[in-house]
Amino acid sequence: MLGIAAAVLFFIAFLINAADLSTNEVFASVNVMLIGLTLLALHVAGVGSGLQARPRRR
Incomplete structure (x- = not known):
């Protein structure tokens, strides 16, 4: 996402x-x-990927 x-x-x-x-400084292109x-760095780091399955302990 x-x-x-x-x-x-x-x-x-x-x-x-x-x-x-011409936009104000907040919405400048950069x-x-x-x-x-x-957001791309957070995506690559795995943030927002949902729940991860935990291995079952025996």
């Missing part, structure tokens, strides 16, 4: 950069891209 959110944020950052839109990279 975080990987999809990262892809959407990368696309938004691309559109802001390609269309040369800031949106950095949020996307953060």
